[in-house]
Amino acid sequence: MKAPFKQGQDNKKVLTADETASGRLDTWLAAGLEGEFSRSRIKSLIEGGNLTVNGSVVDGAHRKIRPGDVVEIALPEPEDPEPQGENIPLDILYEDDDVIVINKPAGLVVHPGAGNWTGTLVNALIHHCGDSLSGIGGVKRPGIVHRLDKDTTGVMIVAKNDLAHRSLSAQFADHGQTTELARAYKAIVWGRPAQIRGTIDLPLGRSMSDRTKRAVKREGAVDADHAVTHFEVLERFHERPDATALASLVECHLETGRTHQIRVHMAHIGHPLIGDAQYGGGYRTKANLLTEEAKAVVNRFPRQALHAFMLQFEHPSTGEVMHFEAPLPADMAELAEVLKSV
Structure with a gap:
């Protein structure tokens, strides 16, 4: 069953596992977020210490999800390169x-x-x-x-x-x-x-x-x-x-x-x-x-x-x-x- 989620403060997402939740955390998250994040993206967030379950930082994508678990994802700010001037002709x-x-x-x-x-x-x-x-x-x-x-x-x-x-x-x-x-x-x-x-x-x-x-x-x-x-x-x-x-x-x-x-x-x-x-x-x-x-x-x-x-x-x-x-x-x-x- 897809996981309900809400947008938290400070660019965070909070998800609560329902009574049917089971299996690997990354698999459950990918299904619950309806394709918003890929498995590889979720893995990188976990490896970067941006994901907690019940307040504890997750140390690996292999962790199992259980009913009632509260999962919090802290989304890091994007770091796009600042544009630089280029000598491109203009009409x-x-x-x-x-x-x-x-x-x-x-x-x-x-x-x-x-x-x-x-x-x-x-x-x-x-x-x-x-x-x-x-x-x-x-x-x-x-x-x-x-x-x-x-x-x-x-x-x-x-x-x-x-x-x-x-x-x-x-x-x-x-x-x-x-x-x-x-x-x-x-x-x-x-x-x-x-x-x-x-x-x-x-x-x-x-x-x-x-x-x-x-x-x-x-x-x-x-x-x-x-x-x-x-x-x-x-x-x-x-x-x-x-x-x-x-x-x-x-x-x-x-x-x-x-x-x-x-x-x-x-x-x-x-x-x-x-x-x-x-x-x-x-x-x-x-x-x-x-x-x-x-x-x-x-x-x-x-x-x-x-x-x-x-x-x-x-x-x-x-x-x-x-x-x-x-x-x-x-x-x-x-x-x-x-x-x-x-």
């Missing part, structure tokens, strides 16, 4: 004492994390800005007030001091409802949406089948976040007599800013982004309908075809409305051109 659209606006390339992770402790935008910003970056975002995310996926390109703004960070964070949290904040993206999607213009108002949350993905949730679900995407079809590629199209260039405006929002919303209505293996892998066979040249371009396209082409905000010091746009990157421009020629 700077604007910079002053308060903000820096960049055109992020594909493949650049915004901030350090598991598997990407170096080579990120934060590393580049530390090198470029030195000590002027805002500290509100913490050591790992100095100056970061919003983010783009690793393989999404386009306009991003970074705060260079705490005043700017507070102002911009408030604007992004407001989603432009009472401020001039606006964000717009261009995406190349499979097919042609039935409407030239439309709104997708569907809540999003973590996928139950894959925790790295997001999914549309039912209204009112505990883990559902309100998400609204407005879209407009700008161009149709390989349009057919039956008013369908093989692909389309769409413009998306965000009313909210959820993780993977455009990618999940467009996939949900049957028009996933070209190149999006995570949400549109099942549509790759559509490339077989193209010419060999176009098929080759589509098949080698390495990422979701998504570009944050416009960002507008109120300057944190002057209040001036600032508007920035970045043209389609070369890979998306090539993709659009080859689809036009089909």
Whole structure:
């Protein structure tokens, strides 16, 4: 039977063995924590002296569990490396004492994390800005007030001091409802949406089948976040007599800013982004309908075809409305051109 547990103080977990508890402690813990910790992780916690049973430090994973035992796990604080400055080129659209606006390339992770402790935008910003970056975002995310996926390109703004960070964070949290904040993206999607213009108002949350993905949730679900995407079809590629199209260039405006929002919303209505293996892998066979040249371009396209082409905000010091746009990157421009020629 799975072990009940509660979150204790000071980053601790406390579990109490019920009347059915038996067997090895590490096996019982792995089952009781429902996969939160692996057997190897539990073993390392035991070896590090981070686990007690009835107040006594456990000296080995072989210890047996008995009904009524109280198990306490002290979770050590993570010791992630502090990011260092790296001389990574930045495409700077604007910079002053308060903000820096960049055109992020594909493949650049915004901030350090598991598997990407170096080579990120934060590393580049530390090198470029030195000590002027805002500290509100913490050591790992100095100056970061919003983010783009690793393989999404386009306009991003970074705060260079705490005043700017507070102002911009408030604007992004407001989603432009009472401020001039606006964000717009261009995406190349499979097919042609039935409407030239439309709104997708569907809540999003973590996928139950894959925790790295997001999914549309039912209204009112505990883990559902309100998400609204407005879209407009700008161009149709390989349009057919039956008013369908093989692909389309769409413009998306965000009313909210959820993780993977455009990618999940467009996939949900049957028009996933070209190149999006995570949400549109099942549509790759559509490339077989193209010419060999176009098929080759589509098949080698390495990422979701998504570009944050416009960002507008109120300057944190002057209040001036600032508007920035970045043209389609070369890979998306090539993709659009080859689809036009089909």
